[in-house]
Amino acid sequence: MEDFKKRSRKKGLPPGTLVYIGEKRGDGVRISVIDYDSETLREKEAVHVEECFPFKMEKSTTWINVDGLHKKEILECLGKNYDLHPLTLEDIMNTHQRPKVEDFGNYLYIVLKMIYLHPGDSTIITEQVSLILGENFVMTFQEREGDVFDPIRQRIKEGKGSVRKMHADYLAYCLIDSIVDNYFSILERYDEQIDNLEDQLLGVPANSLLNRIYAIKREVISLRKAVWPLREVVSLLERLETRLIEKKTRAYLRDIYDHAIQVVDTVDTYREIISGMHDLYLSNVSNRMNEIMKILTIIATIFIPITFIAGIYGMNFEFMPEIHWKLGYPVVWGIMITMAALMLAYFRKNDWL
Amino acid sequence: MEDFKKRSRKKGLPPGTLVYIGEKRGDGVRISVIDYDSETLREKEAVHVEECFPFKMEKSTTWINVDGLHKKEILECLGKNYDLHPLTLEDIMNTHQRPKVEDFGNYLYIVLKMIYLHPGDSTIITEQVSLILGENFVMTFQEREGDVFDPIRQRIKEGKGSVRKMHADYLAYCLIDSIVDNYFSILERYDEQIDNLEDQLLGVPANSLLNRIYAIKREVISLRKAVWPLREVVSLLERLETRLIEKKTRAYLRDIYDHAIQVVDTVDTYREIISGMHDLYLSNVSNRMNEIMKILTIIATIFIPITFIAGIYGMNFEFMPEIHWKLGYPVVWGIMITMAALMLAYFRKNDWL
Amino acid sequence: MEDFKKRSRKKGLPPGTLVYIGEKRGDGVRISVIDYDSETLREKEAVHVEECFPFKMEKSTTWINVDGLHKKEILECLGKNYDLHPLTLEDIMNTHQRPKVEDFGNYLYIVLKMIYLHPGDSTIITEQVSLILGENFVMTFQEREGDVFDPIRQRIKEGKGSVRKMHADYLAYCLIDSIVDNYFSILERYDEQIDNLEDQLLGVPANSLLNRIYAIKREVISLRKAVWPLREVVSLLERLETRLIEKKTRAYLRDIYDHAIQVVDTVDTYREIISGMHDLYLSNVSNRMNEIMKILTIIATIFIPITFIAGIYGMNFEFMPEIHWKLGYPVVWGIMITMAALMLAYFRKNDWL
Amino acid sequence: MEDFKKRSRKKGLPPGTLVYIGEKRGDGVRISVIDYDSETLREKEAVHVEECFPFKMEKSTTWINVDGLHKKEILECLGKNYDLHPLTLEDIMNTHQRPKVEDFGNYLYIVLKMIYLHPGDSTIITEQVSLILGENFVMTFQEREGDVFDPIRQRIKEGKGSVRKMHADYLAYCLIDSIVDNYFSILERYDEQIDNLEDQLLGVPANSLLNRIYAIKREVISLRKAVWPLREVVSLLERLETRLIEKKTRAYLRDIYDHAIQVVDTVDTYREIISGMHDLYLSNVSNRMNEIMKILTIIATIFIPITFIAGIYGMNFEFMPEIHWKLGYPVVWGIMITMAALMLAYFRKNDWL
Amino acid sequence: MEDFKKRSRKKGLPPGTLVYIGEKRGDGVRISVIDYDSETLREKEAVHVEECFPFKMEKSTTWINVDGLHKKEILECLGKNYDLHPLTLEDIMNTHQRPKVEDFGNYLYIVLKMIYLHPGDSTIITEQVSLILGENFVMTFQEREGDVFDPIRQRIKEGKGSVRKMHADYLAYCLIDSIVDNYFSILERYDEQIDNLEDQLLGVPANSLLNRIYAIKREVISLRKAVWPLREVVSLLERLETRLIEKKTRAYLRDIYDHAIQVVDTVDTYREIISGMHDLYLSNVSNRMNEIMKILTIIATIFIPITFIAGIYGMNFEFMPEIHWKLGYPVVWGIMITMAALMLAYFRKNDWL
Secondary structure, X not given: OOOHHHHHHHOOOOOOOOOOOOOOOOOOOEEEEEEEOOOOEEEEOOOOHHHHOHHHHOOOEEEEEEEOOOOHHXXXXXXXXXXXXXXXXXXXXXXXXXXXXXXXXXXXXXEEEEEEEOOOOOOEEEEEEEEEEOOOEEEEEEOOOOOOOHHHHHHHHHOOOOOXXXXXXXXXXXXXXXXXXXXXXXXXHHHHHHHHHHHHHHOOOOOHHXXXXXXXXXXXXXXXXXXHHHHHHHHHHHHOOOOOOOHHHHHHHHHHHHHHHHHHHHHHHHHHHHHHHHHHHHHHHHXXXXXXXXXXXXXXXXXXXXXXXXXXXXXOOOOOHHHHOOOHHHHHHHHHHHHHHHHHHHHHHOOOO | OOOHHHHHOOOOOOOOOOOOOOOOOOOOOEEEEEEEOOOOEEEEOOOOHHHHHHHHHOOOEEEEEEEOOOOHHHHHHHHHHHOOOHHHHHHHHOOOOOOEEEEOOOOEEEEEEEEEEOOOOOOEEEEEEEEEEOOOEEEEEEOOOOOOOHHHHHHHHHOOOOOOOOOHHHHHHHHHHHHHHHHHHHHHHHHHHHHHHHHHHHOOOOOHHHHHHHHHHHHHHHHHHHHHHHHHHHHHXXXXXXXXXXXXXXXXXXXXXXXXXXXXXXXXXXXXXXXXXXXXXXXXXXXXXXXXXXXXXXXXXXXHHHXXXXXXXXXXXXXXXXXXXXXXHHHHHHHHHHHHHHHHHHHHHOOOO | OOOHHHHHHHOOOOOXXXXXXXXXXXXXXXXXXXXXXXXXXXXXXXXXXXXXXXHHHOOOEEEEEEEOOOOHHHHHHHHHHHOOOHHHHHHHHOOOOOOEEEEOOOOEEEEEEEEEEOOOOOOEEEEEEEEEEOOOEEEEEEOOOOXXXXXXXXXXXXXXXXXXXXXXXXXXXXXXHHHHHHHHHHHHHHHHHHHHHHHHHHOOOOOHHHHHHHHHHHHHHHHHHHHHHHHHHHHHHHHOOOOOOOHHXXXXXXXXHHHHHXXXXXXXXXXXXXXXXXXXXXXXXXHHHHHHHHHHHHHHXXXXXXXHHHHHOOOOOOOOHHHHOOOHHHHHHHHHHHHHHHHHHHHHHOXXX | OOOHHHXXXXXXXXXXXXXXXXXXXXXXXXXXXXXXXXXXXXXXXXXXXXXXXXXXXXXXXXXXXXXXXXXXXXXXXXXXXXXXXXXXXXXXXXXOOOOEEEEOOOOEEEEXXXXXXXXXXXXEEEEEEEEEEOOOEEEEXXXXXXXXXXXXXHHHHHOOOOOOOOOHHHHHHHHHHHHHHHHHHHHHHHHHHHHXXXXXXXXXXXXXXXXHHHXXXXXXXXXXXXXXXXXXXXXXXXXXXXXXXXXXXXXXXXXXHHHHHHHHHHHHHHHHHHHHHHHHHHHHHHHHHHHHHHHHHHHHHHXXXXXXXXXXXXXXXXXXXXXHOOOHHHHHHHHHXXXXXXXXXXXXXXXXX | OOOHHHHHOOOOOOOOOOOOOOOOOOOOOEEEEEEEOOOXXXXXXXXXXXXXXXXXXXXXXXXXXXEXXXXXXXXXXXXXXXXXXXXXXXXXXXXXXXXXXXXOOOOEEEEEEEEEEOOOOOOEEEEEEEEEEOOOEEEEEEOOOOOOOHHHHHHHHHOOOOOOOOOHHHHHHHHHHHHHHHHHHHHHHHHHHHHHHHHHHHOOOOOHHHHHHHHHHHHHHHHHHHHHHHHHHHHHHHHOOOOOOXXXXXXXXXXXXXXXXXXXXXXXXXXXXXXXXXXXXXXXXXXXXXXXXXXXXXXXXXXXXXHHHHHHXXXXXXXXXXXXXXXXXXXXXXXXXXXXXXXXXXXXXXXXX
């Protein structure tokens, strides 16, 4: 569940006020810069914010990555130098944004949710990534260190693929593509869990299964909320009339669009399947209850009448003629067995046995 | 549930007839005026309606706030001076409006629901706010004193943020933003309640839980009804072709639009989660019933047959050979124990134990 | 449920054939005329159809109201004089129309459902009203006498409001507004019923409650079918490009549009609430069943085993050593009480008591 | 359920191959022709296909009706003479089409489902009707003899209505109108069945009711599938830019559109009502189960404990002091009656009695 | 469930990298070429990729079919010669595409799912088919040998139908039509299974039925996911502004569109029917449970009280006057029979018997 407590910290402040509402993750703010064109490549790690500015003047593509959003001075400094709108800065720090894209003329502001498995303990990590695409630069803002962009860094350094030959818009595409690609790992994980649950459902369903179905249902609802706006964002990005995205890159964006739709479709299918599993579970419980009731009823309806007969001849009346008959006892046994047999025949006729 | 009794008081009256259909909250009508530009600031509290009129002539931005809607003379007086359409006046007094925005050319009429926690007992208060945005003035009409606008008053007085440097449209933006921001406090509250309910659901669910789930379901349906039109309102406001909203302010409106969508999304997610909780509750009840039935069945199917055997040898027939056997008693015990053991083995085989 | 038997009477007849398919309500057909402009007012009750025609020539606004649709000669006569399309006449008589608006160039044809509480026994009455808006006249066709237009007649006669100063389109607006306003009385009624049902649900739900919930569900489905197209009708009316509606009146139509949306929203909310009540009812039934089963199980599992023990010592074997022990009887009591206590402890541990 | 076996016969054949996939209904193919204008009328029954061709040259309106689709030579012959596209011929023979309208320039091709009650045994008959509207001719293709067009034939022969004064497009309108009108008879039938089921539901619901509810649910799903595309078809027909439909006729098409929407609306309402009935049935079953359980529980919890007490004093211990008390027997009766009374009081307190 | 494990192999690779993510089906890659115009026909089986290139220069229509996608050299070679975009090549190898159509200017890229019954064991086979439509060539890429195109090959060879007279776009149409036509075989299969399940449901429903209903539900969800985008694809194809599709062919594409809608409609109907079957199953289980409970209750409530009476007179009190009455025994029998009769009368009154 989202954490609105942090969100409401901002209540009443003037728009454009920078308040970081996420958790403070890690200590410092780590800025790294990669500047490249098809021939040259410069890379700087853990720099001061001022070291980024010289790159702005040059024609080469600059990628500035900021890990950690809790120091507003750094954002303000970047904002002033790169001419960012105050609302953009506010949104970067407000990590409960819905995925969206906004065109500010001189740059595009894109918010996405990066969802990936923690490399160590493979829990699911959800983090907001803000991406700013300008004329010859891309800025990415993340809540903490660790991301899904390493393969892209690798490609830039090694000059693999066409990233070095293209411009900032293609870099932005690569980054978004990488985020969307990671959704498939998450889907794969759910895939396994659902298969697993289904296998258990077809066996004897334990009570705990119900809570597990509920838990996964809940997670898929959350995932859906993060993923649903993606379609719209990528579609808008593809159709946007802006000089910041070259025609050549649009074909690639269409490709992401296809992936985004596939993710959304799959999540919707999961919802339907999980809801079907819940129904199946309930039906199984119902069936088992039915079977239990059947056994109880069979036992009870066979023995209750004959126990009654035994009770009759357990009475202590002085004048009970049957008691003194020589064949009384075996006759009563005969009656009892006949009654039980009739009952069993009735059950068999009704398909209960 | 809305109170249509009040609504139907108006039935049959000519349009434009002013009838206040809300509860009469508080006694008097309290008018306050703040007039400012980037340099000057005048503030008047609890004024007569006529005292507002001189501000109209001036270029500075005037914010007239009216608390209490039950005196129609005051509305009529304002309406005449500020050239408001009779339908606008009627709508201001009719506090069961759906959130909407209407363009009357010389002014925009905006209706919103202000939802906030009472600072004292933190109950949820829902109040209709009518907002009129004119050339150089903003009017707000509230049902009673107490609102969510204090931080904005503060900002105007202290000159914080850019509100003093901007015009009436920016003030209107600030007011709407402040209303929408408060929805997040309400969502936060529901967030807590839902988490709370979930914890209880995973333990032993009490019967009262059902009523609580129903109550929160009901509240979320109401909330949704208030919040759903918001999206449309803000979207319309952003796209409206009117000279009353400057281009600079539109970027801010887009920001509110994002928030509005987020609120609507979250409310929809809540509905889904609550409905899932209801299902989980029912499934839990079903499971417990199943378990209870199992125990009953185990006990009954073990003891009913052996009680029958005891009944047999309680019969008083004269000629029952077993009665006189020396080993009769222990043999019967043996038969009983064997039967019980067989039953238990059967249950274990069927995974009932 | 609608009465399609009447509808199918028309099957196979050529289009434009006038067949009244409603119930024949009341005896005669009653025509009344009100003709007015800002200065003069003429009113005629129970006139012959020919008496309406002279008004057509004059510039003043004429309102012709027809109660009773079963005489096709009258309709044909009006149709010829006011140049109405044969399909319009057919639709007026076919009282199972869906609410709609049609632009025939020289007039607009509007069909609405008038729903109101019978003033006497306050049952819900649904009646089709056909409204024809021409250059300087409005015609209304109702199935029987009695309607919701009396306040408008009053206003015209007394010159209250602006109706006398405006033209035929404003009169049409007033009539539609009056119909839509009456929906709120119906909603108010359902509001009460739903509140009432909810109170009963939270107490001990009687079986009859189920049928009442079903009945109200059914009524709301019907209401929804009548109300749903309203939105579209009013929206179309507002946007229609026709010289028959003046610009001044459109603002008023927008007002009806808001009301129509509110009605539709409320009906939808009712559906959701009623469906929630049904679920709550079922869950309550389930809960009570659970409790009943618990009591049965507790009683049975405590007494069945100890009754068995009593049965053992009721057996008549000759050689039962315990029988002759001095402490046999109290020891057996001790065993029984211990067993019952263990059972109770088990139930308490499982939160059943 | 549709019969896809026939459909798949066509698999792999080149498009335009004529294969009749419906049942062969009746023996021969029966062609009848009516040719008329406002003055003349010629009618031919059971003609050879070649006899139709001369009419093509004349200005009068020709209606060619073909009953039976299994002879492809006849279709090919008509296709060649009237210049029909191969796909049209293929679609005419493929009787599993979805209702649709296609504009081939020189003619419109319209597919509809004719649903009517068999005049004899009043079963529901569903048949595909293909309608081709050309410049001065209308062709209708039916699967077998018997249709809903007799009143139109009558009208043409007797010159009733305006059909003789209008052209081919008006004839097409009449035919479609007649098909749509017949849907109301079907709806009427369901109306009765639903009312009937509801009456039974409010009484003691038999088990067979469930299967009947399911059966009608199934039929309504099928009906909906046939009726749903109708709306689109008629709407398209009305808006189509083609010289084949005169402006005068379009008003009539709008009328059919209203009927089509009404049919679709009603079918949707039926679905909702039937689904509500299913819920009501289940709730009733649940309620009855509850009542049965209550009775079982009351009987069992009253008698099990006192039977235990009787069992106690049925034991044969030598040393049971109570046995020898003079008042033992009446005191035990007193204890039993007290226990039963307490139980009954408890049940009454919990509203079980 | 789709296999995302393979999908995630691609994560982090630059776009345009060719990685085959499907199963490696079969060993080699088999390329076959058919080149034809209305007069000539050349056919080559199992050729080297280079042998395809000469056909490119000629005006005749060339169909290149590739079975097996795991050798990226072949794709790269084809891509270079036919000027295919890197993303197209990537998509061909990524066999988890959603059906789509993309216009690359000089060619159209179409992805479809081919679903057909394996001719041997009639399991359902789902395979991705990529289709490239160029100026005078069509390329098809399949995952493995075996497809639904044999009838088309036949038609080309024998010159049946118009395929030899038309161009590449008509060939593409034939291929798509053949894929869509095969969906009907699958639907036919589900049709049978659903009819089968329904018959069983109306009899005594076995527990295993539930799992079968779930299994078919699950399959239909998957089928729907494959079929749903089809509508969009074919619709886009029909409306696409490209010189690659001639006007004559568009009429045929409209025909596929009708089929696609029919498939989607039918799948949706299946979903609704299966969901109805699940409900029916549950209701049947509920009904049977009810019946079982009734029998248990009848037996128990009749015998428990009279067994109690028998217990009373089994007590061993010394002073029990009834014991010594001459008529004691028959009177007790009378009481017992009366009680049982009253119970039975009560049950009959409540319609339980």
